[in-house]
Amino acid sequence: MPLPLLLFDCDGTLVDSEPLLAEEMATALNAVGLPFEPRDYMGEFRGARFRNIVAELQARFGPVDSEALARAERTMRETLATRLTQELTTLPGARDALDTLRHFPSAVVSNGPESKIQAALKATRLTGYFGKRFFSGYTANCWKPEPCLHLHAASIMGYSADECIAIDDALVGVRAALKAGMTVIHLNRFPERETTPAGAIEIRSMRQVADVIEQLACEHEGAAMPAYSFGK
Incomplete structure (x- = not known):
């Protein structure tokens, strides 16, 4: 067969890549007022889509400015891409x-x-x-x-x-x-x-x-x- x-x-x-992603995600989310630490990704959200993580955090802590969130996500992905090249x-x-x-x-x-x-x-x-x-x-x-x-x-x-x-x-x-x-x-x-x-x-x-x-x-x-x- x-x-x-x-x-x-x-x-x-x-x-x-997950430790790098967790660090950059924490930086981005905290920048828009959503409390998040790298261990939160590794413990609760590992493998989840970024938007699903954001939705869950907003349900817990309240909504954040959508434009600020979009900027933070772009910066997160750009920084992560650089770190993947250098550290992965x-x-x-x-x-x-x-x-x-x-x-x-x-x-x-x-x-x-x-x-x-x-x-x-x-x-x-x-x-x-x-x-x-x-x-x-x-x-x-x-x-x-x-x-x-x-x-x-x-x-x-x-x-x-x-x-x-x-x-x-x-x-x-x-x-x-x-x-x-x-x-x-x-x-x-x-x-x-x-x-x-x-x-x-x-x-x-x-x-x-x-x-x-x-x-x-x-x-x-x-x-x-x-x-x-x-x-x-």
Whole structure:
């Protein structure tokens, strides 16, 4: 049977961009009067769309000036782009996993803008693994945790949901791929704070992902698999 399509999340799965994003997001949000610390992103909002975070904070703390917010977001994204170029690294094990899995069809599926995905892949020299096979929530006009972004990517690539394996570290992405009907691997980097949802396979490191995917491709040949953990 054909090899499954691998749909990788970007931030926190392939590249270690989340600490940088959390810092710049905190700067931008505090500048417009919305209390926010980097640990808030890492603890509560990891992987969420920026506008959804803003909406939740405004519900808690009150509305802010829309023009000031737009300026702060532009500055945040410009500063983040510079920092990604200068400071970004891959997650441990990610490059080795991509080397091992080169014979699988693959793409990147991210809530971030295309420019951010491209900057991250270029800065970490991962572009060669994916080329232009990346799908942004901003381009598709749908974001995790809804399943539409994963389904959009699969459709464009010519695959059905049950022919895909999604790899994501954030619960919003794991839940989105599960809703889409895909096989899901949860890179649970914070097991003391997060529980892998039922139906997903848990791993704790990107060093594990290639073995898990090779095993799934060999044993299940695209069929739905039982929920069990590789992380313990």
